[in-house]
Amino acid sequence: MWSVPVPIPGNPLGYTLVYALESPRGPVLVDAGWNHPDAWEALRGGLGMLGIDVADVHGVVVTHFHPDHAGLAGQVREVSGAWIAMHEADAALVTLIHGLDEEAHRDFQAEMLRRAGAGGDDARVPASARPVPPARPDRTLRDGDLVDLPGRELRAIHTPGHTPGHLCLQLGDRLFTGDHVLPDITPHVGIYPYDRTDVDPLGDFLMSLEKVTSLGPLTALPAHEWIFPDVAARAAEIRHHHEERLHTLAAQLTAHGEPLTIWEIAAMMTWNRAWDDLSPMLRGMAAGEAAAHLRTLEARGAIRRVSGVDPVRFQALDS
Ligand SMILES: [Zn+2]
Numbered sequence: 681m682w683s684v685p686v687p688i689p690g691n692p693l694g695y696t697l698v699y700a701l702e703s704p705r706g707p708v709l710v711d712a713g714w715n716h717p718d719a720w721e722a723l724r725g726g727l728g729m730l731g732i733d734v735a736d737v738h739g740v741v742v743t744h745f746h747p748d749h750a751g752l753a754g755q756v757r758e759v760s761g762a763w764i765a766m767h768e769a770d771a772a773l774v775t776l777i778h779g780l781d782e783e784a785h786r787d788f789q790a791e792m793l794r795r796a797g798a799g800g801d802d803a804r805v806p807a808s809a810r811p812v813p814p815a816r817p818d819r820t821l822r823d824g825d826l827v828d829l830p831g832r833e834l835r836a837i838h839t840p841g842h843t844p845g846h847l848c849l850q851l852g853d854r855l856f857t858g859d860h861v862l863p864d865i866t867p868h869v870g871i872y873p874y875d876r877t878d879v880d881p882l883g884d885f886l887m888s889l890e891k892v893t894s895l896g897p898l899t900a901l902p903a904h905e906w907i908f909p910d911v912a913a914r915a916a917e918i919r920h921h922h923e924e925r926l927h928t929l930a931a932q933l934t935a936h937g938e939p940l941t942i943w944e945i946a947a948m949m950t951w952n953r954a955w956d957d958l959s960p961m962l963r964g965m966a967a968g969e970a971a972a973h974l975r976t977l978e979a980r981g982a983i984r985r986v987s988g989v990d991p992v993r994f995q996a997l998d999s
Contacts, residue, residue, distance in 0.1 A: 841885025
């Protein structure tokens with residue numbers, strides 16, 4: 681088993697770790713990296729140094745559909761004929777993105793921002809808002825499925841939260857964690873549109889962390905940062921971090937009393953930079969995280985959504 685750091689141009693994350701697993705039918709890659717000529721050269725060159733010709737790749741299993749993971753999968757398939765596999769929930773999102781019309785997507789974004797109470801620059805949808813669609817997968821996976829890695833047992837473990845179809849992959853006492861469990865940072869968990877009530881991504885994420893914790897102290901092979909021991913301990917730590925954040929947020933709503941919009945609540949929460957220093961795009965992501973925390977608190981019966989107001993507002997139960 682090998683890993684190749686594939687750069688993500690212009691992104692503070694730096695690189696995606698692409699793992700290559702040997703098999704009699706050719707190597708299987710876990711994730712592929714960002715779709716960019718420099719990243720492609722790094723992937724091809726990195727595999728070449730390991731004696732792997734990209735044309736021999738048997739398959740690419742992507743942990744989730746995000747561009748820094750699935751981006752190059754299509755190009756690998758083009759030169760090798762490899763299959764691409766991902767969880768069926770992310771496969772459905774890929775189909776959705778392929779069907780997005782630029783205009784409709786902008787309208788959707790603008791409406792989502794308006795209903796969250798965004799104003800000024802924050803409410804303006806950037807010109808290139810539509811995501812670049814990743815390659816469509818040839819195969820879909822479900823929880824517990826074995827990936828087509830001849831001679832070895834690579835098991836898909838559904839860990840929704842960061843995306844609805846995020847997968848971790850277990851190989852003996854090692855776990856490929858994608859973005860689900862990273863050694864130092866935590867993945868973005870948001871809800872889009874911000875005010876939907878039919879899903880609870882943060883609730884899913886917390887359950888997925890529990891699921892990983894129950895696997896025991898496996899060695900984690902994440903898609904960013906570095907390999908680390910005891911995935912269970914780190915998963916428990918991340919769960920604790922979000923439980924604290926949920927607790928703080930509920931206390932802030934109680935202290936405030938009056939109903940607040942998602943934007944007002946996001947501005948009140950603590951981020952790795954001051955709210956005033958966040959770009960409109962980062963504020964949009966912060967609002968997604970805030971909304972995911974609000975949705976989880978609401979699902980737990982800890983806060984309420986004020987009905988019939990526009991923009992949407994939230995309030996502590998007892999106010
Ligand atoms: Zn991701």
